[in-house]
Amino acid sequence: MFWDQAIETIDRAALERLQLQRLQETVRRVAAHVPFYQQKFAELGVKPGDLRSLADLRRLPFTTSADLRANYPTGLLAVPYDDALRLHTSSGTTGKPKALFFSRQDVDNAGELCARSFVATGVTKQDVFQNMMTYGMFTGALVTHYGAEKVGCLVIPAGPGNSERQLMLMQDFRTTFLHVTPSYALYLATFMEEHGVDPRRGLALRKAFVGAEPYTLETCRKIEESLGLDVYNSYGLSEMNGPGVAFECEQKHGMHLWEDHFIAEIIDPQTGETVPEGETGELVMTTLCREAMPLLRYRTRDITSLLTTPCPCGRTHHRLNRIAGRSDDMLIVRGVNLYPQQIERVLMAEPGVGRNYQIALEGLDEMTVKVELEEAGFEAKVEQLMKLQNHLAEKLRSEILVKPRVQLLPPGSLPVSDGKARRVIDNRKL
Amino acid sequence: MKNVKLVAAFAENKPGQVARFTQILAQANINIRWLAVASTGPYGVMKFLVSDPDLACQAFKDKGLIAKLVDALAIEVADKPGGLQTIADCLAGHNINLDNASGFIKNDRAFVVIEVSEHALAREVLQNHGFRVLEQPELPL
Numbered sequence: 217m218f219w220d221q222a223i224e225t226i227d228r229a230a231l232e233r234l235q236l237q238r239l240q241e242t243v244r245r246v247a248a249h250v251p252f253y254q255q256k257f258a259e260l261g262v263k264p265g266d267l268r269s270l271a272d273l274r275r276l277p278f279t280t281s282a283d284l285r286a287n288y289p290t291g292l293l294a295v296p297y298d299d300a301l302r303l304h305t306s307s308g309t310t311g312k313p314k315a316l317f318f319s320r321q322d323v324d325n326a327g328e329l330c331a332r333s334f335v336a337t338g339v340t341k342q343d344v345f346q347n348m349m350t351y352g353m354f355t356g357a358l359v360t361h362y363g364a365e366k367v368g369c370l371v372i373p374a375g376p377g378n379s380e381r382q383l384m385l386m387q388d389f390r391t392t393f394l395h396v397t398p399s400y401a402l403y404l405a406t407f408m409e410e411h412g413v414d415p416r417r418g419l420a421l422r423k424a425f426v427g428a429e430p431y432t433l434e435t436c437r438k439i440e441e442s443l444g445l446d447v448y449n450s451y452g453l454s455e456m457n458g459p460g461v462a463f464e465c466e467q468k469h470g471m472h473l474w475e476d477h478f479i480a481e482i483i484d485p486q487t488g489e490t491v492p493e494g495e496t497g498e499l500v501m502t503t504l505c506r507e508a509m510p511l512l513r514y515r516t517r518d519i520t521s522l523l524t525t526p527c528p529c530g531r532t533h534h535r536l537n538r539i540a541g542r543s544d545d546m547l548i549v550r551g552v553n554l555y556p557q558q559i560e561r562v563l564m565a566e567p568g569v570g571r572n573y574q575i576a577l578e579g580l581d582e583m584t585v586k587v588e589l590e591e592a593g594f595e596a597k598v599e600q601l602m603k604l605q606n607h608l609a610e611k612l613r614s615e616i617l618v619k620p621r622v623q624l625l626p627p628g629s630l631p632v633s634d635g636k637a638r639r640v641i642d643n644r645k646l
Numbered sequence: 647m648k649n650v651k652l653v654a655a656f657a658e659n660k661p662g663q664v665a666r667f668t669q670i671l672a673q674a675n676i677n678i679r680w681l682a683v684a685s686t687g688p689y690g691v692m693k694f695l696v697s698d699p700d701l702a703c704q705a706f707k708d709k710g711l712i713a714k715l716v717d718a719l720a721i722e723v724a725d726k727p728g729g730l731q732t733i734a735d736c737l738a739g740h741n742i743n744l745d746n747a748s749g750f751i752k753n754d755r756a757f758v759v760i761e762v763s764e765h766a767l768a769r770e771v772l773q774n775h776g777f778r779v780l781e782q783p784e785l786p787l
Contacts, residue, residue, distance in 0.1 A: 410710070589656055589712055596654035596716045601689040623688060626656060628710045 219335040219367070220328075223476055224531045231532060235479055236270050238504035243267055243276070246510050249294045252287050253277070253512065273479060273502065274490065278513045281306075284314040284455070293317055295508050305353040306454040316355075316454050317508040323362070325505055326355075326457040329474050330363020333463030336472065336531070337423060337448045339393060341368030344420075346391040348376050348400060349428065355458025356428050360395050363460060369393075376400055379407040386419050393423040395459070398431035398439065402571040403632045405442035416444035425450050427459060430518070430539040432557050434564030438571060451536055455514055456501050462536045470523040470535025477505045480536070481513070482522055485543050496521040498543055499536070517543045519555075547640065550581050554616040556639045559585055562611050568593020568604055572630045575620075577642045583620040585612060588627045648781050649717040649765055651699040656712040657690040667692055667706070674705040679785070680750050680759055693746070695720075695759060699782070717765045720780045721772060723749075725756035733758060733777065740771045752786045 218224050226234070244264045246253040256277040257263065266272060283292075284306075290297065301320045305313035318326065339345075345364040349356035351373060364371045372385055376397070382404065385391060396404070401424060408415055415421055421443060426436070427450040436447045451471050452459035456478060462471035473480050478501050482491050485498040499516045519542065523535040541555030548554075556575055563573050563585075570588035577583055585608070593604055605622045613619040631638075657663040664683065671678055671694070680695035696702045699715055706713035723729040730749065737744055737760075746761040757780070762768040769779050 591712055591714065594654075594656050594712045594714060596691055596693070596714060598684045598686045598689055598691045601656070601691070602686055605687075605689075626658065626711060 217335050217338060217340070218530075219332040224332060224336075224472075224533065226476070226532055228532055231475055232270060234476055235504060236267075238476075239270070239273065239479065239502065240264070240267050242502070242504060242506075242510045243512070245294055246512065250292055250510075252283065252291055270479070273481070273513070276502075276512050278488065278500065278515055279511050280515045281314060281455075281517070285312055288312045289315045290317075292509050292511070294510055295319055300508050303353075304355045304358075304454055304458070306355075313353075314455065319507040321505075321507050322457070322509075325477065326359045326460060327362030327366050329457065329477060330360050330460035331366040332474065333450065333460045333472075334360075334363055334367050334369075334425075336463055336465040336529070337425075337446075338466055339364075339367060339369065339423070343367075343369045343392045343422075344372065344390055345369045346372045346374050346382070346385055346389075346394050348374055348382065348394055348396040349459075351375050355452070355454040357395075359452075359458035359460060360425070379404055383408065383411070383413060386421065390420040392420050393425065394421065394445075395425045395427075397428045398426050398435050399429060399572075399632070401426055401439045401443065401447075402435070405439065406571065406627075409442070414444075415442075419444075421445045423448060425459075425463075427451060430541060430545075430557055432561045432564060433538065434561050435571075438564055449538060451518075451539065453516060453518075455511060455516075456503060457506075461501075465527065465529040465531060467527055467529050469527070470537055472527070472531050472533045473522075473536045475533045478503060480522060480534070482520070485515075485517075485519075493524060494521060496537075496540065519543055545640070547575070547577070547642075549577065549583050549616075549618050552616065552618045554618065558615050559612060559620075560639075562608070562615050563587055566593075566608060566611070569608070569624070570627060572632060573639065574630050575640045577640070577644045579645065581644060583618060584623055585609075585620045586623045586625055586630060588630060589624045590627070593624075649769070650695070650720040650759070650780065650782050650785065651715045652718045652759075652761075653694045653696060653699050653702045653706070654714055654716045655692045655694075655706050657692055659685040659688050659690040663690060664692065667694075667711075670705050670709055670711075671696065671702055674701060676702050676705065679752075680748060682746060682748055684746075695785075716761070718746075718759050718761050719765060719768060719772070720785055721758045721760070722778045722780060723756050723758050725751060725754070729756060730758055733760070733772065736771060736775050736777075737762060737768060740767070742768050742771065755786065757785070 247264045300317040302318040304316045351357040423446045440447050448464045451462040462473035481500040482497040491497040499518045503510045519540045521537045541557050570590045573587045608622045677697040682693045684691050703713045743763040749758040
């Protein structure tokens with residue numbers, strides 16, 4: 217099923233012509249209206265007219281999240297303030313957020329890409345959509361809300377949290393698909409288990425779009441198993457419309473990145489150079505259709521790779537592999553670089569432990585991985601608990617090359633989050 | 647023959663843990679006859695012999711705790727020196743490992759509760775030696 221078959225299956229040569237034309241237009245506009253880019257172009261000695269092929273993209277400057285903060289609130293706006301229709305912000309852990317503006321066309325496009333993405337997974341107007349993302353300044357909920365309305369689904373703007381009400385809505389309105397963060401999906405599964413609800417019997421759930429935090433394939437399987445539905449991976453960031461930037465089709469093998477709206481590059485985060493095709497690095501994105509706030513070569517900090525082989529679904533847009541981590545999330549422990557996702561992968565593959573975990577860094581580079589014990593991991597012997605703890609520490613060591621302390625905890629000991637989970641607590645005195 | 651059931655629960659090895667569990671049992675109006683706590687490092691396993699093991703296990707689970715029922719053997723012995731030793735000798739003679747042993751006295755009757763490596767074999771051996779191995783309903787709880 218397609219939402220916009222012509223553009224979704226456009227041949228690559230035509231797609232690249234379209235990209236070049238839109239890129240040239242975008243560059244002309246920012247050169248005319250955005251002082252930040254005018255200055256960058258001057259520093260690098262590039263003019264909009266120099267851009268003759270897509271390969272010339274590499275001559276353009278990067279944009280970083282620090283640039284967005286430095287130009288807060290309106291420095292990157294490319295249209296008159298009056299023409300901005302919507303303001304979103306992207307959460308910042310410190311200081312000011314990033315201000316992101318949408319024009320009327322931008323709002324419509326963002327919804328359009330979500331509609332494409334939903335239909336690619338088999339969603340139709342018969343579906344009932346319970347949206348568990350946070351409504352508000354965050355793009356996560358509103359953009360998918362518009363997308364599902366375009367498809368014609370019944371939309372339930374539930375927002376996150378209040379699991380009892382979530383369950384009631386699912387039961388009473390026969391919800392068929394969800395949009396949810398991985399951590400809340402896992403929490404919800406536990407909640408249902410505790411309340412004796414078997415999602416396969418009592419509910420009509422078929423799919424969940426899980427995103428907003430990177431998660432592993434093991435977590436995906438765990439959500440599918442415990443909620444009895446199909447999980448579709450999705451990728452988006454507020455700087456690029458929010459959700460619906462890239463989405464899995466029914467093949468569930470990589471996320472089609474809508475290349476008529478974005479150009480994706482994969483670079484080496486240290487050198488800034490493009491990596492050879494298919495290799496892993498940092499995703500860098502350029503908007504092609506954004507009016508209010510176009511961004512050139514935006515450093516997403518997300519670590520991934522691109523799949524350029526044809527997809528059996530017929531869509532010609534290249535696919536993004538699962539996000540391996542965020543270069544911002546990278547930890548350095550005893551000189552070793554590691555991502556929390558590596559730890560998650562090990563824990564999720566272990567039947568005796570639960571879904572929630574926390575990485576605590578203390579003292580001088582001491583790492584403790586805290587995880588909750590599950591019934592399946594309890595054999596009523598204290599020696600077996602020590603054995604499980606040591607087994608996990610050993611498994612983690614072989615994955616991350618540092619041997620952490622492992623601490624098994626009773627269920628419910630670790631904080632659960634309705635939004636983005638805080639997995640790493642760094643109290644090191646280095 | 648049905649073995650006696652103990653309720654085993656996972657706990658952290660820190661102050662206040664026993665109280666946390668016993669409070670749940672008290673609220674559920676369950677009488678504790680016998681309690682064993684084993685701890686190593688940061689972990690503890692508590693085992694309870696109670697009037698209603700199924701109810702107790704569920705009461706723990708309802709509070710989000712990890713609990714399960716495990717088998718044990720309860721044997722009535724003479725309340726005099728050497729009572730436990732005759733049992734231990736008998737099991738050792740058949741190469742059965744004694745994991746845990748304790749006892750209690752109720753109404754002037756003495757009972758030994760044991761956990762062993764092979765419960766069925768242990769039961770048979772003990773009965774062949776003339777011991778009275780009790781079932782759950784026969785326990786004076």
